[in-house]
Ligand SMILES: CC(=O)SCCNC(=O)CCNC(=O)[C@H](O)C(C)(C)COP(=O)(O)OP(=O)(O)OC[C@H]1O[C@@H](n2cnc3c(N)ncnc32)[C@H](O)[C@@H]1OP(=O)(O)O
């Protein structure tokens with residue numbers, strides 16, 4: 001038995017939700033470029049869960065259901081108020097999502113109907129948690145969700161308490177579309193491993209949030225913004241990046257396990273970054289990002305991934321950098337839950353083997369004789 005480090009190239013599940021074939025990403029066979037241009041996030045969530053785009057009445061039904069479930073149980077809000085000041089926002093999200101199960105009377109109902117409903121509930125409640133926690137930690141009151149609007153609109157509204165500009169809603173919605181699913185990425189795999197024991201959907205999504213938090217995965221978008229803040233201005237880009245490359249440090253937001261010729265989502269976020277810069281009349285973050293790409297791609301051949309340009313986009317939307325990864329989760333919960341439902345339909349425990357490389361033929365040594 002020989003282990004493949006990081007399971008690179010191992011095909012570990014059959015799935016009909018999204019595919020990456022020859023560098024092309026599709027959701028249910030529809031190219032991400034088409035979805036990014038034409039679809040709303042709610043249409044995409046429906047597509048991932050049901051395998052087809054919704055009719056108008058199905059879409060209206062989903063938006064109504066999301067509205068119905070978006071408010072949080074009072075005890076979950078009370079819990080958010082108790083978290084220590086300065087808690088990591090992904091740790092807070094992970095804890096709050098885990099606690100949702102305690103207040104859902106059907107949390108352990110494993111019928112397909114209950115599981116499908118819980119997918120919608122989680123999709124509805126994650127944005128409310130992220131926005132509520134962001135306000136509570138600043139000493140502000142959470143804002144109740146708005147009825148009848150999409151996830152992007154509602155999230156921006158609950159975060160700021162103000163009616164968001166159409167352009168901000170559109171940019172956020174597109175970002176959500178682009179992040180919704182991605183085949184067997186680490187957090188989705190974590191979700192599938194968890195529920196393959198026939199554990200509940202809340203456990204699966206809690207595992208996934210834990211996996212997304214890391215800087216090699218979803219946490220990279222926040223790390224990109226930390227880097228942009230450290231660089232500070234266009235004039236400093238070259239020396240900063242060169243120093244990192246010379247020290248063989250990783251540049252966050254670059255490289256990908258599957259895409260070796262570029263992540264198809266990055267170009268959309270790059271365009272959004274440029275447009276948001278033009279709208280704000282401040283192109284510095286966009287220009288810094290372009291310069292970083294030139295240097296990193298030029299010297300290392302590494303291309304930006306989905307996390308790279310999303311950092312400048314979210315900043316230009318006025319979002320604090322430690323909410324970037326929670327926003328990724330707000331979108332990806334659609335994909336996680338679709339994969340969880342798919343796993344339940346044709347389940348088998350996921351339990352690979354390890355290649356043992358430890359000592360052999362050892363014996364128990366009494367504690368008094370141990371050196
Ligand atoms: C939503 C997402 O999860 S997208 C990914 C988000 N993560 C990041 O942006 C973090 C930065 N990128 C990385 O760490 C990696 O590219 C990963 C984790 C995304 C993919 O990693 P892997 O396929 O395991 O590649 P691995 O980390 O083994 O790197 C292979 C080589 O490329 C180098 N490399 C990979 N990414 C980078 C990078 N961002 N900057 C500099 N060098 C890099 C590695 O140092 C390694 O070089 P070596 O062979 O000389 O040691």
Ligand SMILES: O=C([O-])CC(=O)C(=O)O
Pocket residue numbers: 181182184185186217256257258305306
């Ligand atoms: O697929 C991956 O390994 C990471 C990624 O891009 C994602 O989850 O969107």
